[in-house]
Ligand code: SF4
């Protein structure tokens with residue numbers, strides 16, 4: 001998993017408080033009982049543009065892709081959907 005919008009955890013900063021894991025309603029995280037740390041297991045469940053878990057992390061251990069990467073990602077997604085739908089008509 002390289003490109004894509006999902007949180008990156010810096011384990012040098014993470015203290016395993018569990019706030020990110022407890023907060024995210026999308027099942028992006030799972031809890032690694034052995035290491036007592038959160039792990040990103042479902043990166044594609046993460047909502048593009050959401051940075052909520054990063055904001056609640058007191059340790060600043062969570063980061064997200066940069067704007068350029070996101071523009072690129074959105075471009076790729078648009079192209080993908082354009083192919084799948086075969087174009088869409090004007091709409092309200
Ligand atoms: S909120 Fe931050 S410090 Fe707490 S478990 Fe998540 S990444 Fe680690």
Ligand code: SF4
Nearest residue numbers: 024028046047050053
């Ligand atoms: S950014 Fe939002 S959707 Fe993604 S893992 Fe964090 S809280 Fe969940």
